[in-house]
Amino acid sequence: MKKIIILSIILILSINGLTQKIISASNPLEEILQKDFDSTILYSYSNRGYYHNYLIIAKKDSLVYFYRYSSPLKSTLSSGYAPYNSDIQSKLISNQIRFVETKPSINEYFSWVDTKSSNKTIWKDIAKYNIWNLVDGDKIDSLDTNCETEFHLGYEIFKLLTKDKIIQLQYYDPRGMNDCKFNQTLDDIIKIEETIFKYFNSRY
DSSP states (O other), rough: OOOHHHHHHHHHHHHHHEEEEEOOOHHHHHHHHHHHHHHEEEEEEEGGTTTSSSEEEEEETTTEEEEEEESOOSTTTOOSSSTOOOOHHHHHHHHHHHHHHHSSSTTTTTEEEEEEEGGGGGHHHHHTTTTGGGOOOGGGGTTTTTOSOOOOOOOEEEEEEESSOEEEEEESSHHHHHHHHHHHHHHHHHHHHHHHHHHTTTTO
């Protein structure tokens, strides 16, 4: 019986290894998070017209720390921040270019949001969807690549950091794709995103 259980565990780990993308840290911020915390969920919304903007949920022992790494501009430069060809517009564009060209790290774009006990935060709400074992978008066989979605929002990207590895989960327009054909993994991702945004937006 013990041999069967051990074999089952090995099989599950092997399957997860085939359905998830293991990567190395791509910037100083990821290296620091991997070193300083037991586990971290790094959610990137760069695909929505920004560059390397992150909402970060990092757990160390029984505490969960919330951080934001983001551009000072909360939407694209075409949103009427300043008159066309004005000095203000020029400066905003210059600031945004500097942000884009800066490697994410603990710098002026990084900020602390909150710290709470792990049993009193959204950490437990996200954990119930078993995010650490979700299948990467490229490995979901049931997705219709010819699906025409109403909005093309690009990719939703999660990086799950532990001391020994980084798992990257990437999904193309999960909301739109799920409207075409329901998929449980995409539905879980949508709910995780909603949970994260609701929490961070309430503390903006």
